[in-house]
Amino acid sequence: MARLIDGKLISKQIKDELKEEAAQLKEQGIVPCLAVIQVGHDPASTVYVNNKKKACAYVGIESKAFELEEDISQQELLNLVESLNQDDSVNGILVQLPLPKHIDEDVVIQTISPKKDVDGFHPVSVGNLWIGDKGFVSCTPAGIIQLLKRSGISIEGKNCVVVGRSNIVGKPMACLMLRENATVTVTHSHTQNLKEITSKADILIVAIGKREFITADYVKEGAVVIDVGMHRNEENKLCGDVNFKEVEPKASAITPVPGGVGPMTIAMLMNNCMDAVR
Template sequence: MPQIIDGKQIAMQIKEELKERVARLKQEGKSVCLAVIQVGNDPASTVYVNGKKKDCAYIGIESRSYELPEETKEKELLALLDQLNHTEDVHGILVQLPLPSHMDESKVVKAIDPAKDVDGFHPVNIGKLCIGGDGFDCCTPAGVIQLLKRSGISIRGRECVVVGRSNNVGKPTALLLLRENGTVTIAHSQTKDLKEITKRADILVAAVGKPKFITKEYIKENAVVIDVGIHRNEDNVLCGDVDYDDVIEKVGAITPVPGGVGPMTRAMLMYNCVEAACK
């Protein structure tokens, strides 16, 4: 039987650890505060933002919400970020993505003080993730590493294939697997003979962005499959980039969707917030 990697449980374990850390900080008179900014009211974003606020409350992190209307000017958002950058008792700043199309996402991300960029999206933090250093690792990739480590799956020396090269997921996940001494291949939509490449993987990370794209023809017997995708169909049913039912008999271990990587993304955001407050 394959090992089903329970992201919800591992995320809870991390949250318990953080809760204790925050309690100890409070005894020293220190608080932890995350500013959460949402522009517009995309329903999916609202779900995610509420999840993050709930996590904050559970751990004892103060969350300050900024709900800005869809038509907010970029200049106004940048002014708010400048203000929060200079607010001493705000330790982390999260701008929920995607932003409305009239805003330049990369410009907005760059306006966050890297020391408060708990998403790990600022180029300074991506650079530190690449060369090593005391930056913030992107939450989803950091969550993938924690899932593997805490499930007793070793990365060192193993063939890791990441399918997808996005700036927020594919690329940083590959870099973190490399940091853990994996042998890493990044495959993508232009890769020739994709199945031949993915079949070499001891650890396969699916970050393709296409529902149920990875079927059993893509995987080696007993491979570890980490599904970073999240898709919602018309009936509000979630699925990932991996065709779970198709691959389940063949894999050695797999993350479900929901209940796999998603909760870990949130847990690592909380981890970065606590780290931000400690720095």
């Protein structure tokens, strides 16, 4: 029986800490402000964006929502980002991904001022992450570090395997685990003998975007398993990249989906917004 790592609870603790800090800022007349830009009306994106707005309201961060039509030109979007860069009342800028195909995500991300890059996606933020410890860190990997630390799971010297190498999760995750003195292996779709490698992990972090891909035979007895995936199964229920039912009995601790990594992503976004003010 694995211990459940309760992301909902830990994210609430973090938001409560931030709420206190925001209240103190308010006494000095400072109200942090996050601009959230959504292009198009993808229902999943709308759910995430609404969750972010709700979290802002809870913590005491003002949110400015920009809902743009699917067919907006790249230049119009860039103009909006530029104007938010210049706007001193805005501390953080988030452009919800994915963007429509006619817009180049990299160009948009590079246009966001690194000072307001609360997603931590700008090349300057990424460079700072790999060199040292300043700048904004991508919310999901930062949230996973908090989950581990606040659950009393030690990272130092542990064998950590990251499955997936995206710019948003896998790569920054590897960097953060390295910073915490883990021995890190990054695996991906071209990895040979994946099972052999994941079976050696003390801490297994899965972000591959394949529903319930990680079964019990990929996991070492007593491993800590972190599931970044988010899918819907045949019964339209949320599930992850890990086959929870199979893996849970083998793991010492595991994150559920929902209620694991997802809420932490939002808590860390709030933390980054406060950082933008700090």
